[in-house]
Amino acid sequence: MNWSSPLPALVLVSAVLAVGTYALAVLDRANGDRVARRRLRPRDAVLQPARAASLLLLTRPTATERPDAQAWALAPALLAAMAAGALATVPLDRGVTVADVDDGIVLFGAAMAIVMVAVYLHGWSANSPLPLLGGYRFIALALSYEMPLALVLIAAALPAQSLSVGAIVESQQGLWNVLRQPLGLPLYLVAGMGLGFWGPLNTSDAPDLAGGTAVEVSGPQRLAWELARRFVVVAVAAMGAAVFLGGWQGPVLPGWAWMALKTLLLLAVVAHLGHRVARVRLERFVVVAWTVLIPLALVDVFVSGALAL
């Protein structure tokens, strides 16, 4: 099947985002209950995301005084679109990539850069102070995520001598990048969690802002936003699995199953960290990002480059 033609592409990307997001919600719930020592009912853990989504669909949206209504509606759509665009560059199996372009890594990075616009738009358009503060926070931190993300992805592309994600997966035959470039995956996950404003890097929608950019949204609008940010996390996990964990490569199981397992593994790590690591302090994170994370990412690039020569 030609996965790059519109209908199959739409179906495939939507299905992966839906399954991945549901898995993330289940993992998040299971981790939360485990940390809180709450009795974990597997049935509840599996059904609760669907129940919560149904409730949001039945709840009426609300409005603030004079919001920028078009931008408010656009923000979750833009965020979801960027996540979908980013996911489209990821090979989901041997020969199954929706956007199998020569510079897929660049396209992925570009989509992730626009996440900043969507989050700020969401904070701005509610015409309310706390969401706006959430938007400011994301803007303040966005470059601290995007720089390490771009650098570690470039480092991963060096052994493949190609910016195509498919070529990067192929280049890991025999040795995955997680071992060849041990700095890559941890830095990538930190940056990815920031772009999905997840767990310790959820500063824009944080409890100290009573929910930040999402303070004022209700019902389906809230559901759309919550889904969209999880789409970003899923896209980041899928790309992480492809670029650092060998993608679809692995014995016995079909390629798509390996890809699913590796993506799930990264989603489980993200869900775990979300309940175990306290939210970062903005200023300190920026300092650490520019004095530690970005230099480490540069070391990753230089060492990978030297080894690739």
Add this chain to the structure above:
Amino acid sequence: MGIARWLTPLAAGADVPVFTAIGAGGRALADEAALLPGVRLVDSPRAANILLFVGAVTPPLLRPLLGIHDQLPTPRATVWWPGRAVGGGLASALPDLVVGPAGDGDHLRSVFAELLSGERRSEPPALPDQEAAEWRGVGPFGQGGTGMTGGVPYGRPLPSRAPDPDGLELDQLPLHVGPLFPPFPPGLILHIELQGDVVRQATVGDNPFAGATEDLDQDGPPLDTALFVGALTSPTPIGDLEVARARHHLRWAARTLRLHGLESEGLRLLGLARSLAPADRAAVESLAQRIARSRSLAWTTRGVGILGTDDVTGGPVARAAGLAVDARLHDPAYQGLGFSPVVHGAGDARDRLRQRLAEAVQALELAERAGSQLRRPGPPLEGPRGPLGTEDPLPSVALLGLLPRLLAGQEWGDAMTIVASLDLDLEEAAVGQPAPIPA
């Protein structure tokens, strides 16, 4: 309609999204709500279908409470756990108000189920749906227009210009936060001048519990520190006092963890606090040590809101700053229990967290050692926030006075960390304060 019929049974099984608003004497009970199975506390009223009001309504709380009520999306219902006092105008403002048995999760879930099934009508707005002030903007998004910039034109706060520390002229937005803002202690109102997310100036607003405390003592639910207040006048087992102290500190720590994004860890602490006994010391100690050693929490709280030994005189905040003061040192009842105060030195938000966790563990040790030994009234008593029964103002009064200086120049996140770290109790601060004269 068809889709709604299909979704309703599924939605009925969802965790009930509850926004808690806390009135006089309601904080401990609100903490319990977080532990109810099938209930999920949310940070914003927009994310809730049930507004849970816990405690007594004082007149200044009524209008903000109704404002929050109207922010809930429909279908919505309000449940009130009033303690002992039912009044304050809430019942007349919300005709569909459900006065529930306090702490009853089944009842809360049944109200939610009735709401979804349509057996219970969704509450209409309590306030008129009109703008607080006439809007005089003219642009496509209502912006611009004569006098629509700077200060509070026509009752509407808008940014003005003010210099920042770098000498730049930046927008400064006046913001009034509280008295039911979730990250704040109940009743706290702050008038904040914001530049970006930096608090340039903060002043404490009128205490909504002022003038109400005496009535509440007679008629309302108990204050957060009721056992300690009672121990000033009647013999009380030391074991009970120390377990109550440990419970108080653990609940505070749970709220602090939630603020820092560690809600699940906080729930675990709340679960321990609910049925706390001296025998739980080992479990509390192990958890407290893990939290106190958390590098991520240290990273978030170290160096934030530093108080020196000259700034404070008593309580855990002073001991976190390195001052070895504690009324128990001079209390005959504690002689022979081997008590010596735990002290830290940095005086920042991190040490205040470590201090209270260490004091919770120590309190359980003391409770174990004290057995059924009684403390007789007479000398000052060390309450969970500082000494009680002295000539000095109550601990929260002094702590509240520190806020404007501590918050000036802080980023929003640090400001919230500081407010939480002081463990303020506006009811305690209101003791003896007259009610404000209505405008």
